[in-house]
Amino acid sequence: MGVGIFISIGIATTAVYALTHTLRHIDHDQVLQVIRHTNLGLIVLAAALVATSYGSVTLYDLLALRTIGRTDIPYRIAALASFTSYPIAHGIGAVSLISPVIRYRIYSHNGLSAFDVANICFLTGLTFWLGNLTALGIGLLFAPNAISVVDFLPPQVNRSLAGARLLTVLGLLFWCWASPRNIGTKRWPVRLPSGPLMLLQIVIGLVDLGAAALAMYVLIPQGPNIGIFPVMAIFIAATLLGFASHTPAGLGVFDAAFLIGLGNNEKEPLVAALLMFRMLYHFLPFVFALLLFGLVEAWRSLRRQELLQESLEASDR
Numbered sequence: 001m002g003v004g005i006f007i008s009i010g011i012a013t014t015a016v017y018a019l020t021h022t023l024r025h026i027d028h029d030q031v032l033q034v035i036r037h038t039n040l041g042l043i044v045l046a047a048a049l050v051a052t053s054y055g056s057v058t059l060y061d062l063l064a065l066r067t068i069g070r071t072d073i074p075y076r077i078a079a080l081a082s083f084t085s086y087p088i089a090h091g092i093g094a095v096s097l098i099s100p101v102i103r104y105r106i107y108s109h110n111g112l113s114a115f116d117v118a119n120i121c122f123l124t125g126l127t128f129w130l131g132n133l134t135a136l137g138i139g140l141l142f143a144p145n146a147i148s149v150v151d152f153l154p155p156q157v158n159r160s161l162a163g164a165r166l167l168t169v170l171g172l173l174f175w176c177w178a179s180p181r182n183i184g185t186k187r188w189p190v191r192l193p194s195g196p197l198m199l200l201q202i203v204i205g206l207v208d209l210g211a212a213a214l215a216m217y218v219l220i221p222q223g224p225n226i227g228i229f230p231v232m233a234i235f236i237a238a239t240l241l242g243f244a245s246h247t248p249a250g251l252g253v254f255d256a257a258f259l260i261g262l263g264n265n266e267k268e269p270l271v272a273a274l275l276m277f278r279m280l281y282h283f284l285p286f287v288f289a290l291l292l293f294g295l296v297e298a299w300r301s302l303r304r305q306e307l308l309q310e311s312l313e314a315s316d317r
Contacts (some may be wrong), residue, residue, distance in 0.1 A: 026267055032273035033220060042218050043276065049215035050280045056208040058082040061103075063201055064123035067193045073110055073208030081106045082124070083285075084293040091286035093248035103295065109300065119190055130169060130198070131205015134234055135213075137165040146233035150241075150261050173198055209236060212281060216258075219273040226262060234261035249282045 023181075058079035063251045081103045089098035104117045140146065140162035144155035151158070175181065177195025184190040193201060213235040217228055238257035242250020255274055262270055 026271060030268040031272045031275070034269050034275060038219065038221070038272070038276065042282075046215040046219050046276070047280050049211045049218070050285075053084060053208050053211040053281070054087075054285060056204050056211065057086055059204050060124040060127045063118060063127065063193065063197060063204070064120040067123055067191060068116060068119050069195060070112065070116070073107070075113075077106065077110055080292070080296065081120075084289045084296075087282070087285040087289040088293065091249050091282060091289075093246050093251075095243065095246075097110040105293075105297070108270045115188065122190055123193065126193075127201040127205050128208075129205075130172075130202045131209050132240060133169050134202050135206055135209045136233060136236045136240075137162040137169070139168075139229050139236065142229040143227065143233050146230035147237045147261055150237055150257055151236070169202065173202070173270065209239075212239075215281060216273060216277045219276045221273070230262070234258055237261065249278070249286070 039263065059082075061078040061082040065071070065078055075119050080220075084106070085099040088102060089095040092098055100117055100121050103120060104112075104114060107117055107120070140158050144156075144159035144162065147153075148155055148158060153161075153307055158292045173195060176192055176198050180190040180194060182189045183192060192198070198272040210232070213232040214228070216235055217226075217231045220226060220231070238261065239250065242254035245253040247253055258274060259267060259270055
């Protein structure tokens with residue numbers, strides 16, 4: 001854990017320094033002007049893509065529940081757990097700590113144990129990483145030089161690593177397709193998805209990340225000549241660095257990686273796109289998820305009080 005904390009601090013510190021250096025000569029008035037002149041239709045399209053991304057996230061928990069055999073849990077509960085846990089945990093910056101707590105608060109009312117929730121967190125993380133590895137591999141196959149400024153590797157090496165990532169995912173898929181697989185110990189077994197379910201996980205992860213990357217892409221003004229595959233590769237690499245840093249919503253780290261990755265382009269339009277994207281993808285879902293989780297907790301607390309009151313009245317009679 002100490003090594004992980006050291007790495008997270010190192011990533012965050014380096015990113016803040018790089019971001020400060022990158023933004024030193026930014027014309028703030030021009031950034032605001034770009035935002036004001038952004039076509040409303042593009043903002044609506046980006047919002048729809050963000051909604052698509054979060055809609056696919058709600059399927060993460062549903063697949064995890066089906067994998068552990070809890071077919072009795074309805075989609076609305078799975079969607080509630082996914083949508084509240086991801087924006088809140090990612091927004092605060094402690095995904096591995098906060099996400100299980102939020103999920104447990106929701107699922108415990110439906111008879112799931114702490115171990116069940118731990119399995120769900122593992123399986124949803126597997127969906128996220130499978131989607132990341134696949135999307136990043138595809139992006140770097142078509143644009144191997146996209147993240148060379150970030151990882152300092154030649155395009156040929158990035159392309160080879162992309163192929164290795166895709167082969168790893170393919171190998172895991174075939175391994176799980178052959179027969180049901182379990183990992184962990186005999187006392188604490190974790191069942192992996194079947195081959196078809198894992199393939200569905202990959203597709204859902206691709207939809208999630210692809211929609212989010214497209215939302216960023218459509219917000220970038222037409223001036224910079226940037227292709228979709230470089231944006232996808234840089235977006236996913238920036239997202240992974242943001243997760244590794246454990247900063248709230250990858251703040252500073254995601255932004256630095258994105259701006260440095262597209263360093264040959266004019267910075268003001270990219271900063272404007274980042275600000276609009278963060279509002280649509282991070283801030284608004286974070287606020288909405290907090291309100292939704294608070295309302296659910298308040299309703300359940302009120303319901304418990306009503307049931308207790310009814311029980312006391314029944315005992316008095």
